[in-house]
Amino acid sequence: MDIEQIFKNNRSWVQKKLNLDAQYFENLSKGQNPEILYIGCSDSRVTAEELMGVDPGDAFVHRNIANMVPNTDLSAMSVIDYAVKHLEVKLIVVCGHYYCGGVKAAMQPADLGLLNPWLRNIRDVYRIHEKELNAIENEEERYKRLVELNVQEQCINVIKTAAVQKASKVREIAVHGWVFDIHSGKLIDLNIDFDSILKEIKEIYRLG
């Protein structure tokens, strides 16, 4: 794909939108009111809006390698803070995907330079769930389960933020963990029961 083609594509996309609604961009420029914050992987195959079937303006999106929510990552924390406090999103989704290169890299003991501290967060997920993961003999299944458990841990990191905790006391706000299955194109809701997962440690994080 060359750059000229991209600009050509853009012009035909503008025309298509205007043909359907002459005020489309005028309305879009008035502001955003998304109800969902989507945190996903930078993987080029996992396109946030397209896989959810939503339009521009519908989802506030944050993407990075392996859909991480590190507690000290200024970018992820700023996105969550803004989405919760100012946009007042009702739903926060962490969406992982099977065959994630970031998760796979974290499972292999290799020096990946700058990526080392980032991937260490995923290695920590492995350490927390070591027993369950080591009991899975099939390597592909173990890798898929780590993708799911990573989503779960990143959702917990979302729940731990002050912005989400404060908001949940005064209004409805939900956190969901999803996985995009590249083989079928389907979105899977992991239906994570955060109440039972966090029951034992609620006091430490002062949840609720």
Ligand SMILES: [Zn+2]
């Ligand atoms: Zn990925």
